[in-house]
Every structure is written in structure tokens, then in C-alpha cells.
Amino acid sequence: MAKEVIRVGILGLGTVGSGTVQTLQENKKDIEQKIGARLEIKKIAVAHPDKKRPVPLEPGWITGDVNEVMDDPEIDIVAELIGGVEPARSYIDRALDSGKHIVTANKELLAKGGHELLTKAATHRLDFYFEGSVAGGIPIVQAMKIGLAANHIERVVGIVNGTTNYILTQMAQEGKDFAEALAEAQAKGYAEADPTNDVEGYDAAYKIAILASIAFMSRVDPEDIHAEGIARITAGDIRYARELGYAIKLLAIGRQENGSIQARVHPALLPFAHPLASVNDVFNAVFVRGSSVGEVMFFGRGAGALPTGSAVAADILEVARNIRFGSAGRIACTCFENKSVIPMDTIETKYYIRMKVSDKPKVLATIAGVFGEFGVSVESVVQKAVPTGESAEIVWVTHQALEKNVREALEVIARLPVVAEVSNWIRVEE
């Protein structure tokens, strides 16, 4: 007989935990109708049981002892909402051993150790769901596992870090420089005191590791992902890009070509007509190109208590449906293939390159000559006189070129006597 009551244990009651509890409680009646059974929070294990919480809690929920979740045979689903690799990994491992289904929003753990945990869950025929780990409330994991599952996915490209998108939006709309926009993001609570994880692209790298693994049906290790942040983007770059018809966004890019994978995170110029180009502020969006569906995009809030809580609660609902129908494990790990991630030097794309040069005759021709020697052909070039002194600023946009060739050409160009500095180079996506 199908279970009448499904019980959830929660590990962690921070931002995501609170949003999950609030979502489950506010919409309890609807959720239970959809499951066809009662859904009860049984225990919530926290580090500080006496701390005041922003959500209403029922008596007996809170415990300081994680074993009260792990060892409770009545608990069917464990929602791990602690974050970070340890102790989250050990708790999940133990919960799987006790036959509990897992829901998590832990991107770092998923990216680094998801494959092993998913495999273990499959072996035990237990569910392991993780919608909340990428792009907050946007149901993108599910979209790729179900709605787009009949497609060969060619690309998955996301704006998946709200902090950096907020900073870049402020730089673009208000002309602020990076440091100023970062300070404002910190003041508003959009960036942490130590912003490294967001600003340097590591957070986005975890997320594209997860998305690319699902999209390309092959495990993408975050260590193989080139991650580059936005700290070297200037308000001037954004202005030049706009004149050329592009926005600058921090993109998390997965591509599949000829059986190998590109997985990289870096700022990129994106044509204004691209659907991702108008995704601003803290919003996230994921753009997918599939063999049948063509181009689709999913847009929404990528972080925050309730949006992420929406994703975690939806996973709990799905797992509960599986428990009701005895169909746990029906959507498991889909990394059936073993494709390699190609090194950055071998990618081909277009490049925006900004440099300071002497304002003398033949400078352009000299530099263009070096590009030519390395097989880099130029699509457009704009020279701007700098008001003070004899120097000028040149902005190049190349045609498609091999990254290695561009890098080597720029090393030679930087040493030319007429070149004061190669100020920045940014990839152009289309």
C-alpha cells in the first residue's frame, strides 16, 4: 500500500533552509494534494539550536544533533542545505546508506563529488535531486533531464552568478568602475565580504560543471573548467563594447562539438540581440540550444531564500511522488559517455582586444601585421586618440581565431616599441 505520510529531515536552516521550510509550509495543502499523501517536516538539524529563525517553526523540529535526522527510520527524505563539501558529503553518504532519498542545493559538492553520490544513489535505487544547486528557482536541471531530454544539446550558456551580473549591470548602466560597483553590491548584501568565489568565476564554474554534465551526458570535472572573473573589466570596455553592439556578461559556457566538450567561465561580449544580453541585475538565465528545440532560454532569480526554496521544495515534492509510486531512481545520473574537455588554447572564437599605443604613423599596420603572422584576421578596428599625450587607444575585434594564436600574437604585440600596453582582451560569443 502506498505511504500515507512522507517525512522530511532537513540539515541546515540558513537562507535556503528557511526558504524551503517557508515554501513547504505556506503551500502545504496544494503540495499534499499534488503528492496524494501528507508531507511532514520531522526534524531540522542545525548548528545553533537556540538561534532565532526568520520562519515559524513547530515545536520539536529543531535539534542540535544531526543523528536525530540520520538515525530516524521514519524520515524518508533528507534535504541537505548546509553547503560546502564537508560535512555535507559525509551526511549524504550516510543518509544513502540508511535508505534515505536526497535533495540538495549544494553546487560545490555536486560539481566536485556529484558523480559518486549519484552513482551510489542509483545503486541503492534512491532518488538524488539537486534543482536548487543551479540558478536558484529556475527549473533548469529538470528542463534538461525531462523537457529537453529528447534533444542532442549543442550549447548550454548561462548567466548563473547574480553578484557579478549585478556588478556588470551597475557598470553598464551607471558608468561605475568595478571597485565601486562591487562595494555597492556588498552594501546591498548581493556580494559577500570576501567576494572571491563569485567575482573570480568559481561559483559559476561549479554551476556549469553541473549543467554541462547533464547536457552532454558526460561528467565535467570543475578542475577542467577555465574560470576567469570580471575584476579586469573596466567601464571603458563596457562603453567600447556597447559602441560595437555588444553587452559584456560573465558567461558560463558549455559547448559540445565533434564529441568533445568546451566548459569555461569568463566575461564575454554578447550581441545585444542575444536573449542573454538583456538579463540584468541579480537575475540569472540559462540559454540552451538543442538539435530539435532550437534556442530556448530560462530566466529568473538565481539566488535568495524563497527562489532556491522553491526549487528544493519542488524536488521534495517530486521525490515524494516517486515514493508514493514506488518509482525512486526513475531519473538518475545520465553521464553515460566519457567525453573530454578541450584545453582553452584549442578553442576558436572571436576576440575583443584593447591596447594603448603611440599615436604615430604605421602603428596600426605594424600590429595588424603581427596578427596576420599568427593567422588572426581582423574584423574591425577603432582607434581613439587619448586626450593627454601622444598615445592612442585601439580596439580590435578579430574574426574567429584559435585562442593559442591570439595569445601568442598578443605576447609579441605587447613587446613592440610602439605598444604601451595590451590593456585587455575579452572573448566574443555569438
Place this chain on the structure above:
Amino acid sequence: MAKEVIRVGILGLGTVGSGTVQTLQENKKDIEQKIGARLEIKKIAVAHPDKKRPVPLEPGWITGDVNEVMDDPEIDIVAELIGGVEPARSYIDRALDSGKHIVTANKELLAKGGHELLTKAATHRLDFYFEGSVAGGIPIVQAMKIGLAANHIERVVGIVNGTTNYILTQMAQEGKDFAEALAEAQAKGYAEADPTNDVEGYDAAYKIAILASIAFMSRVDPEDIHAEGIARITAGDIRYARELGYAIKLLAIGRQENGSIQARVHPALLPFAHPLASVNDVFNAVFVRGSSVGEVMFFGRGAGALPTGSAVAADILEVARNIRFGSAGRIACTCFENKSVIPMDTIETKYYIRMKVSDKPKVLATIAGVFGEFGVSVESVVQKAVPTGESAEIVWVTHQALEKNVREALEVIARLPVVAEVSNWIRVEE
């Protein structure tokens, strides 16, 4: 023991049927890995068996006799891709009686008779999936049934008709009038010879009936939906709207407030900052506001062989997973409630109103006085002299007002001696 081979019968091999077959065949290996079983097309019943088809077909697939699908005990899933109410409804009914799971892309049937068919499927514990019936390849049905299922949905607003969106985009970008843009859409194959269904909003009404029923967990009958098309939108309206900061889109709107439902299809002014405002050409998008997730949007191709085939094939994959796991019926009809759709006269929104008047003193004051008598307060008014003659054009934007009051005020205003005509009035959404 779980089934090793799952067999599909298809009814209809038009646009959607061809796209479905192509998708299933091209990605057969990946799809079968995801299901964990073989997936075979067994029979495709068509009206004209000898007609040449745009997809490669295996010998023995095609039959002119629908009974070869209906009576084949080996067929597990019937994909109904004929469209229209009859004979599609009868075929589905019969297939359910024979214990076959259903996948369909039939919006008209779903909107008009979905509730009965879904109830019957649930009684027989059979799957009934219909992702392809709304917004082509965009997995919006699934998003609301799974990914956003833990939310109380407050709004679902879509651009769900590609034909009218193409026409409005042409009018906005090229300054064409409606007739010219329609003719071009017909020439390009985006509009049918008889464009009534698209242009008058009926197609969009079927789709919002489906979306609103899922979102609000209560059956929305298409007969209760106010459907208004785009034929009376002029290039001038679009120009004025742009000056005021708005795009004009054909919106399919579902809202839930205080336990009752609004469901309506009509052109509307939408602020340029709204994510739907930049959805152009034949693209579709569905915007959802949920209690926890906040604002999310799903964007992609709403029609065409392969995008809709992507949705139908994904449904087949999901049903096959359920067959493998014995979990058919795990996501069934969720219309647990019985909420009423409120009449148009009782909605409150803002209005854009364009009228031709005599260019005489006190005209504005006279008209504003009538609005005031009906409790309609004015947010802004712009008067433009018309080059020829003594008339002027006035564009009003009201504050939130009751539709009944606006309608009645305009009836009075149209009879004023100084008013030549009330040229158009269009609702403003925010």
C-alpha cells in the same frame, strides 16, 4: 520484470508528427539510455499512406488504417498528432480503453475536453502528457507541474501565438500596417490562408486555458475566456505606445486573486522593461509569477516541426520512464479546485485610449470630466495636432480602473459633439 521494449503508435504525420519521428530517430541511442529500455515506433496511421514524407521512414511503419494502432496490443503509447477535436478525441478515448498511455500536442482538444480525458486516464492509471500543446518546444507544462509545483502561482502570462507576434514585430520594427504584415506572414508560411484562429486570439485562448488550469489548479473553460485579436492595432498605436515606453503584444493572461481567476487574451501595452516586451518575431515566451520563485520566464520557439517534436518526444520519453518504473499516473490532473473566471467588466487595469477630437479649446477638460464622472482617473494625456484640418488626436493613459467604468465612459465620450471617434482602447499590463 521491467519492460525491455516500449512501443509507440503515432496518429498523424503532418508537421508535428514528422518532427516527432525525426527527433526520436536522430537521438534514439541517447533517448534509450535515458529510458533504460528500447523505444520503438511500431505504426504510424495516416490519412494518405502514399504521400511522400519529409522524414525517413522504416518499412512497415505507415498504415492507412487507424485500427492497426488502436488494436495492436504491443503498442504501449499512442501519440495523437492529428489536431482538432474529432476524430482525435474518439481515438484517444478508445486508446485509453485499451490501456494505452497518451501523448498529444492537441491544444484545442485539451482546452475543450482535457479535463474528461485526464480524469479517464487517471481512473485507468494511465499517463496523459501534453507538453507540445502549448508553446511548442518550451517545457512550460512540465515546469508548472514539477519545477514550480511548490508555488502558489499568481500569474501566468504568455506570448503563445507566433503568428501574431511576428505580425506585431513587423509592424513595430518596419512601421507596416496590420494588413501588410499579415500578408507577409502568410507569404512566409507563418500565417495560414484563413488566419482567423491566430489573429482573433482563439489559438492563444486554448493555450491559456491549458496553462491557467494547471497554474491555478482549477479547470478554465475556453468559453469563459475573453479573446480579442490584433486586427484593430495600427502602426500608429504602436508608435504612440513606444513614445510612452511600451511595446504592444498579444498577451494570454491568467491571474489568480482572492480565489478567483482572470483568463483573457487581448493585445496589451507592456513596459519595455518587462521580460516579455523584447520577445519578438515568431518566438514564444511564458512569464510566471509564483509565491516563492518570484518572476520566471521561459522563452523559445512556439511552433514548427522540430520544436514541437522535441516536446512530444520528451513526453514519450517520460511516459516510457513511467512504464519502466510502473509509475504511470504519477503526475495526473491537478484541477482539485473549483474557482470561477471573473467577467471582463470586473477586471481592473490601466488603459491606453486613442481618439480623434476637434482641435478646440476645452475639449480635453470636457473629456476628462466624463472620465472623472465614471471614476476613471487619468495618468497622462498627449494631444497631437493632425496636419490636415481642425482635428487633433489625443492619447490617454488611465490609472487602474474598472473595465466596466472605462467602457461606459467611452460610450458617453464617443457621443460628445467634440469627439470625432474613439479610435482604439488597449489594456495596459504591468
